[in-house]
Each structure stands twice: as structure tokens, then as C-alpha cells.
Amino acid sequence: MKIAMGADHAGYRLKDELKPFLESLGHEVEDFGCSCGDSVDYPDYAIEVCEKVVSGEADKGILICGTGIGMTIAANKVPGIRCALVHDLFTAKATREHNDTNVLTLGERVVGPGVAQEIVKIWLETDFSQGERHQKRLDKVRAIEEKYALHP
Template identity: 40%
Template sequence: MKLAIGSDHNAFDLKETIKEFLSDTEHEVVDYGCHSKDAVDYPDVAFEIAQAISEGKAERGIIFCGTGIGVCIAANKYPGIRAALAHDVYSAERAQLSNNAQIITMGSQIIGPEAAKKVVEAYLNVEWAEGSKRKVDKIIEKEEQFVSQNYKEAVAGSNCSVN
């Protein structure tokens, strides 16, 4: 599986640890940064990974920041993306099994390297079996309503027309 991984500067060390952990697996890992401990705004990395997944450049993503909350919120702003905060094995499995989450997020100030490895492993070792498809479809439908409505409002405010 092709994985997108990234972090802000606060979680650089944890990202590097997980990247090294994944190097011993069959997964192809693409590092979207940051690439040093120089300050980086976490939304920038989260948006880039969400876009890569949306465009099919990666199948799943793992994003880190100090708490995991900021990158989760940011990634979920990207249409079509479902990101889930996961700091334990159960939530990592459920992110995929129940929600078909393309991204999990973690916080370097919350979880240690060994626990993070177990969370990543749990997330990557399960596939969505469409058990909660009805619920996920409701989320997708609502998102599509908002995206369509916002597009129509944006076009209405311009000199273009919408059919």
C-alpha cells in the first residue's frame, strides 16, 4: 500500500520513527514533510497529504502534530477525506473498519514511539468491510450537499452561471 506520512516540527521525531518502522514493511512511504525541526504550520502538511490521497497519489495517510487534533481538523476540511485521531489500537482499527478513514492522526505529546508503532500497525492491518456503509454514506452525502451548495453560492456571486 502507498502511504503518505507527514508532521509539523513538533512531531518530527515521531514521524521519523514511524517512517523507519514502515521501511521494514511492504508499504511504500512518501514523506510529505516536514523534513527538519524548523517551524512548519501543521495545516500545510495536513492539506498536502489530504490532497495527495484525494488525487490517488496515496491510499492512506498518517499525520502527526503535537496533539494530533490540529492535523485531524485540517485534513477533514479537504472534501472527501475522513481523518481520525487514533492513540490506541482499538480506535485505529475502528477508524478503518467503521469509518473507512483514509488518514489517522496522532500527537507526539500524547503517544510514545512504541505505542505509535502498534497504532499504525493496527490501522494498516485492517480493511473496511463496509459494515458501517450506511453511516459513512450519510457523511459523504452531507459533505456533497455542502460542497455543491458552496460552489453554487460562489458562482452566483461571480459573473458565471450554474446549470
């Protein structure tokens, strides 16, 4: 699986720890930065990762900032992105099964590297439950995106 990753200055250390872990699981990782503690703007990294996911150039995306909140907000502005902020194993599984999320967000200041690895592994290995009730809800989310899409 090809995974696009991005982080701001408050999440780059966790990103740099997760990248070799993902590669050890056999995934290809494209790293969009950042790679230092100098202050940067999280929306810049969120958009790069999300554009790769919606274009199909990446299968999934992982974003990391201090809390995960900012990245999640920015990511969910991109039509076609279903991004979830996850801090535990239960929601890592549920967000894939029920919401078919294609981008995962983590907070470096909230989740340690060991738990983050477990979250990422579960999230990547869990399939979407193709049940009618879950698909019906995703169709409604898509309709919201279409209703509020900006047209040039």
C-alpha cells in the same frame, strides 16, 4: 501500499521514526516533511498529504503534530478525507472497521514511538467492515460533504 506522511515541527521526530518502520513492513512512504523543529503551520502539511490520498496517488495518509488535533481538523476539511485522531489500539481498529478512515493522525506529545508503531500497524492491516449499517453512515457523511461543498 503507498503511504503519504506529513508532520509539523511538533511531530517530525515521530514521523521520522515511523517511516523506516513502515518501509520494513513493505510499504512505500512519501514524506512531505517537515524535518526540523523550526515552527511551521500544520495545515500546509495536512493539505499535501490529503490531496495525495483523494487523488489516489497514495493509498492512505498519516499526519503527526504535537497533539494530533490540529492536523485532524485540517485534514477533515478536504472532501473525501475521513481522518481520525488515534491514541490507542482499540480506536485504531475501530476507525478502520466502522469509518473506513483513509488518514490517521497521531500526537507526538501523546503517544510514544512503540505504541505509535502498534497503532499504525493495526490501522493499516484492518479492513473496513462492508456491512450495510457502516456504509449507510459513510453515505450520510458524503452527503454532508456534498451539501456544504463550496462551488466556484
